[in-house]
Amino acid sequence: MEGWIPTKRLKKITEFADKFCGTVEPIHRNIYLYFDNVLRVAMTDGCANADIFFSKEFFPFKNTYEIPIQHLKGLLKGLKSNSSPFVRMLALDEGLKIELDEMILNIHSNKNSTIPKINEDKITFLFEMRLKEFLELLDFASVHSYEGEFIHFFSTKNNEIYALSENFNISAISFFIKNNIHFNRLIPFTTVRHIIKSLSLISSNEVIKIFLGKDHIILKGQGFIISTCSEVKEEVIDFKLPDNFIENKKIKISSLKKSLNRIYTSIPQGLPVYMVFSKKSHIVSKDKNSTLTWNLDLNFNHNYLVEIKPRKLRSLLARFSNDEINIGLSKKFIALFDNNKYILLKVSEYSD
Incomplete structure (x- = not known):
């Protein structure tokens, strides 16, 4: 024909x-x-x-x-x-x-060619949202991971649906929606990035619907359907974002992003880099006989030390929609967040 x-x-x-x-x-x-x-x-x-x-x-x-x-x-x-x-x-x-x-x-013609199948039997509807918003949240929660790692997609005992990834001492978390269906899945990082890159070519005004299968997750939109494998975890997660902060304020991140970009250019990859949140906040790194310090226009009442990966942190900060975001500091975590996107940094040292 x-x-x-x-x-x-x-x-x-x-x-x-x-x-x-x-x-x-x-x-x-x-x-x-x-x-x-x-x-x-x-x-x-x-x-x-x-x-x-x-x-x-x-x-x-x-x-x-x-x-x-x-x-x-x-x-x-x-x-x-x-x-x-x-x-x-x-x-x-x-x-x-x-x-x-x-x-x-x-x-x-190849008679042995097998069409990749999508199993739509016994799937459960989870939620729907604009494709652009879905991809932004999925991108934020996965961008700082590496090949061979997994993105955690799950609901909590509080009926909240999140995507989360942890790398080094940074957690990137996206909140999607509330839903009373409990699930706990791991999706390969590489596949998540493939889905983001390909669906980004589709009109951002589209609406995407998410379904849960026995051991897979289905995404449906106008003219397409995607099924991704997932590792099933049985336990329901008792997860809650930290909110018991010692200090909490709004900060502008444009200068912080510039500093992180300069750091990435200035020092060899793999060298330890530390961020100090205090009355005189700064970023510091040592390379052989040199000590490099970048002062930050941030002021806090207590002292918090965090080891960071400059490139990864800058990549996450670049994905916030606004220049002004929230920062919450505690003895265990520093949280940077805005709307439905959260960065958690583990505090190495704390002092009054």
Whole structure:
């Protein structure tokens, strides 16, 4: 069967798949083109599966065609939709032919190709929110983690839903919504970042719905559905954000972000860096025979010492919407927070 697909649409699908499948496992860098009432594409990163509406303007066919993402990127590179508005696709038993200008991509049929499936049986609705807000919260809670780590997605005994990650002595926490369904899941960091990067290509005005499956989490939006694997933890978490602060005030973080940026540039990676909150707040680090100090325009009644990773902390601070945020200090934690985003820093030393 022959059909014509808008080049602009194929570009969007390819860009989405490129972000979603990532580069960690080259074996997963394919899309699966198939027909089920409409033309659809499926993909996987090995943990998360996605299924996306492609086009309703196409004749039915029976086969599934496995197409390397890299081939599509090469086919589309440098092309402008207005000069080459359509891509010709010919779906045959022996394979799929894609023609664009003078380029032809032939994909041979593979009977062993298996479409990444999404299990929608016995799923429970959790909540819905604007896609932009959901991605901002998920991004905040995961950005300072590393490959091989997990993002904690859970509800508490107080019926609050959070995403949380811990790295070094920093915790990044996002609050989503209240819900009386209790769950406790761990999602691979790499998959979380794939989901954020790919869904960021979709209109921010979209609404996303989140569902809970037996051992997976499902995200549904207009024209797409994503299922991600998750490690199930049985215990209900008795989690509560700290609020019993010794000191609590609002601060502006623009100068702090600049200082952290300078520190990251000035010192070798891996060197200990300390932030001191006191009447004369400052950041200090020692490199061989040198001591580097950056004074901060912050004043507190007591003394709090925190070891930090400058790049990671700056990355989190950059994701606050406002320059003015709240800071709460206690003997155990320093909390930086605004709206539904929280940074917790473990205090190494405290004194009056």
